[in-house]
Amino acid sequence: MANESMFVSAFIYLVAAVVSVPVAKRLGLSSVLGYLVAGMLIGPFALRLVGEEGQAVMHFSEFGVVMMLFLIGLELRPSMLWRMRLPIIGLGGSQVVLTTLAVTGGALAIGLGWQMALAVGLILALSSTAIVMQSLQEKGLGGTEAGRSAFSVLLFQDIAVIPILAALPLLATLPAAGGGGHDGGGNVLSDWLSHQPGWMNTLMVLGAVVGIIFAGRFVLQPLLALVAGTRVREAFVALALVLVIGIALLMNSLGVSAALGTFLAGVVLADSPYRHELESDIEPFKGILLGVFFISVGASIDFSLVAGNPWLVAGIVAGLFVAKALVLFVLGSFAGQGLDQRLIFSLYLAQGGEFGFVLLGMALSGGVLDERTCQVLVASVALSMALTPLVMLAEEKLVRPRFGTRVAGEREADEMAEDAPVILAGVGRFGNFVARMLRSQGVEVTVIDNDSEHIEFLRRLGIKAFYGDANRHDLLEAAGAAKASVLICTLGGEEQVARLISTARKHFPQLKIMVRAVSRNHEYELVEEGLDFVIHQNAGSAIQMAEAALRELGWRAHRASRAAKTFARHDHAATRALAGDHRDETTYIKRVRQSLSELEELFEQDAKRRERESATPWDAIQLRKDSAAGYPDAGGAKDGD
Amino acid sequence: MERTLIVFCHPALEKSRTNRALIEGVADLDGVTVSDLYERYPDFLIDVKREQDQLVEHERIVWQFPLFWYSTPSLMKEWMDVVFQYGWAYGRGGNALAGKRVKAVVTTGADAGSYTAEGFNGHTVRDLLLPLERSARMCGMEFAEPLVFYDALKLDGGGLARAVADYRKWLKEGD
Numbered sequence: 001m002a003n004e005s006m007f008v009s010a011f012i013y014l015v016a017a018v019v020s021v022p023v024a025k026r027l028g029l030s031s032v033l034g035y036l037v038a039g040m041l042i043g044p045f046a047l048r049l050v051g052e053e054g055q056a057v058m059h060f061s062e063f064g065v066v067m068m069l070f071l072i073g074l075e076l077r078p079s080m081l082w083r084m085r086l087p088i089i090g091l092g093g094s095q096v097v098l099t100t101l102a103v104t105g106g107a108l109a110i111g112l113g114w115q116m117a118l119a120v121g122l123i124l125a126l127s128s129t130a131i132v133m134q135s136l137q138e139k140g141l142g143g144t145e146a147g148r149s150a151f152s153v154l155l156f157q158d159i160a161v162i163p164i165l166a167a168l169p170l171l172a173t174l175p176a177a178g179g180g181g182h183d184g185g186g187n188v189l190s191d192w193l194s195h196q197p198g199w200m201n202t203l204m205v206l207g208a209v210v211g212i213i214f215a216g217r218f219v220l221q222p223l224l225a226l227v228a229g230t231r232v233r234e235a236f237v238a239l240a241l242v243l244v245i246g247i248a249l250l251m252n253s254l255g256v257s258a259a260l261g262t263f264l265a266g267v268v269l270a271d272s273p274y275r276h277e278l279e280s281d282i283e284p285f286k287g288i289l290l291g292v293f294f295i296s297v298g299a300s301i302d303f304s305l306v307a308g309n310p311w312l313v314a315g316i317v318a319g320l321f322v323a324k325a326l327v328l329f330v331l332g333s334f335a336g337q338g339l340d341q342r343l344i345f346s347l348y349l350a351q352g353g354e355f356g357f358v359l360l361g362m363a364l365s366g367g368v369l370d371e372r373t374c375q376v377l378v379a380s381v382a383l384s385m386a387l388t389p390l391v392m393l394a395e396e397k398l399v400r401p402r403f404g405t406r407v408a409g410e411r412e413a414d415e416m417a418e419d420a421p422v423i424l425a426g427v428g429r430f431g432n433f434v435a436r437m438l439r440s441q442g443v444e445v446t447v448i449d450n451d452s453e454h455i456e457f458l459r460r461l462g463i464k465a466f467y468g469d470a471n472r473h474d475l476l477e478a479a480g481a482a483k484a485s486v487l488i489c490t491l492g493g494e495e496q497v498a499r500l501i502s503t504a505r506k507h508f509p510q511l512k513i514m515v516r517a518v519s520r521n522h523e524y525e526l527v528e529e530g531l532d533f534v535i536h537q538n539a540g541s542a543i544q545m546a547e548a549a550l551r552e553l554g555w556r557a558h559r560a561s562r563a564a565k566t567f568a569r570h571d572h573a574a575t576r577a578l579a580g581d582h583r584d585e586t587t588y589i590k591r592v593r594q595s596l597s598e599l600e601e602l603f604e605q606d607a608k609r610r611e612r613e614s615a616t617p618w619d620a621i622q623l624r625k626d627s628a629a630g631y632p633d634a635g636g637a638k639d640g641d
Numbered sequence: 642m643e644r645t646l647i648v649f650c651h652p653a654l655e656k657s658r659t660n661r662a663l664i665e666g667v668a669d670l671d672g673v674t675v676s677d678l679y680e681r682y683p684d685f686l687i688d689v690k691r692e693q694d695q696l697v698e699h700e701r702i703v704w705q706f707p708l709f710w711y712s713t714p715s716l717m718k719e720w721m722d723v724v725f726q727y728g729w730a731y732g733r734g735g736n737a738l739a740g741k742r743v744k745a746v747v748t749t750g751a752d753a754g755s756y757t758a759e760g761f762n763g764h765t766v767r768d769l770l771l772p773l774e775r776s777a778r779m780c781g782m783e784f785a786e787p788l789v790f791y792d793a794l795k796l797d798g799g800g801l802a803r804a805v806a807d808y809r810k811w812l813k814e815g816d
Binding site for chain 2: 562565566569626
């Protein structure tokens, strides 16, 4: 069977992913590091389960990055993108220019010609969108100042790939090696293009970008509506994949970054009603491909080359980290970031990136770099990516505690630990309300959040605020968890919530734990855990909204208010009753139906009773009837009517 | 022993001394169920079914509350409005409460002398509770002589202990 080898390697890669990620998580490390180490282990220099095809797999799974950018685009409405234009161009542009200059300078210093040096500078200026975005998300830093800045820079880099790709051939000093580009070549269109003048190329690129924007509006949306209308889920999934793959192919044949193309398509579709559908369909493919991509990066590190030139490679990797981090650190301070945010921003983005591999492939085939330089750089970039999770870990455990905002001083820490009875983990929009309400009643609240800008702000308001990961037992301790009575968790990620609960239960068993659930299923899980209080994040405001709507429809306020309260009470009880079953789908669905019909029944009963006599205690229909019929008791108690 | 349901009604128990001492002093008695209305229904949305079921399970009902404007705190009135439904508590087919005995246990700020025809308030507490009495009778219940603790703002130490002892004694031995 011809496919057998493909199945074998798919099997190996997936097993590596399945084994490595839980182990990494157990050890408190990021999943990216798990994937990378798994790749090194199965690679040609350890277990030899995968060989040269590692490169091919890497090129294939780079597609995960393309999908990731599509998803990022989906999250980003055009208006939001427009609002971010300053940081993208300012931060991102300066980063690329300054880093290129720094690296080029270094390359010149070790004796490369200026063309080669400039090419190396351009290639190494790019960071790894895959690793950085994945890690930011995993550590819950996506919404912080550093996270947003990092995203801006990465976005600019992804855009910058286009002009860099276009400029590389101009730097050629060697005879073109021909072929070998990762796009595979051989495409009629790209063949034709390669014989066109540069301006034609640029025109085609612009045309493609404009084309995607127009097609997104006028072709894709109606097409999505059409396919969604068939209600065949796999057809929609297939269309989603066709969309992403098609755009990637088109962009590749134009010699443009496929990631940029799909990103644009994502942005165009961010306003469409099918956004969530697309997201949930592409997400699993992206996840697996990115994992395989990380594994293949690990597997592709040529350790024999590294062993042959240890100092050269170490020097390049170290130099790269230092140069990039310095540039970013300076830019961060211009952007007005606090020290911690600057540390995260500069250290997270200091590696080489996956687009580096693409560009290196181009540079080799285009005769810009010689083969040995290329190989050394590929190994260095891969190593720098593999080291990034370790750098992040070091930043979190060693650098930030020493230089960061966290606890401003011992004295202050003591003061803080004093007597606040409530610890609030996470002060986003939800947590803010909780803190304000409690403080309005004179109840002290100690806040823990991992957005240092936010923390500084709260401190200026005189609120006891700690900066850091609320899951850390020492930080909870410092925040006074041993003496507090209540821990309120409004953290975002379900995983983070779960970690906080287990830490708190283990070390501070006296704490009442109250949790904000982010979804229905999350709520069931938390209720099942037997927590002291669980509330769905939208329960309160949604029911209030419905109550207000009833009033707009002319209901008397008291009737609307009672209906809302009754509903809330039933909903609360139903959640508790359903909690035990939510894992077992068949009973779950049955119970949901039952609960729905219960609710229906409740309201039907209300309606019936209203007709009959006293669904609400003030209805006097039966009373009136009986009174008219001359029943002696009918007057008296509720005489008013 | 008769089962007794104390329907307890105080909107700010955290500020009260006498009512707190009284309710804490009797909660442990056998056959006594305390239903703390303001604690259970802070939103005034009374669970009618639950309250009716609870009433059915007890032979003796106590309404314990501080006297506010010569009457009950507002939630107590709401409770009566919604729980004593037509066709259940009174009217055609309404006999769920018939035969039960009900007693008001009331604290007042003023002293006993003021609650007389000649006194400052011009009426006895029993007279002022006429609406409760009529309501009880309407539902076929017997309305026992109220147990009144006068001068509750000044009760302390021995006086408070005596009040609790009187309350317990009545609950155990009846009238």
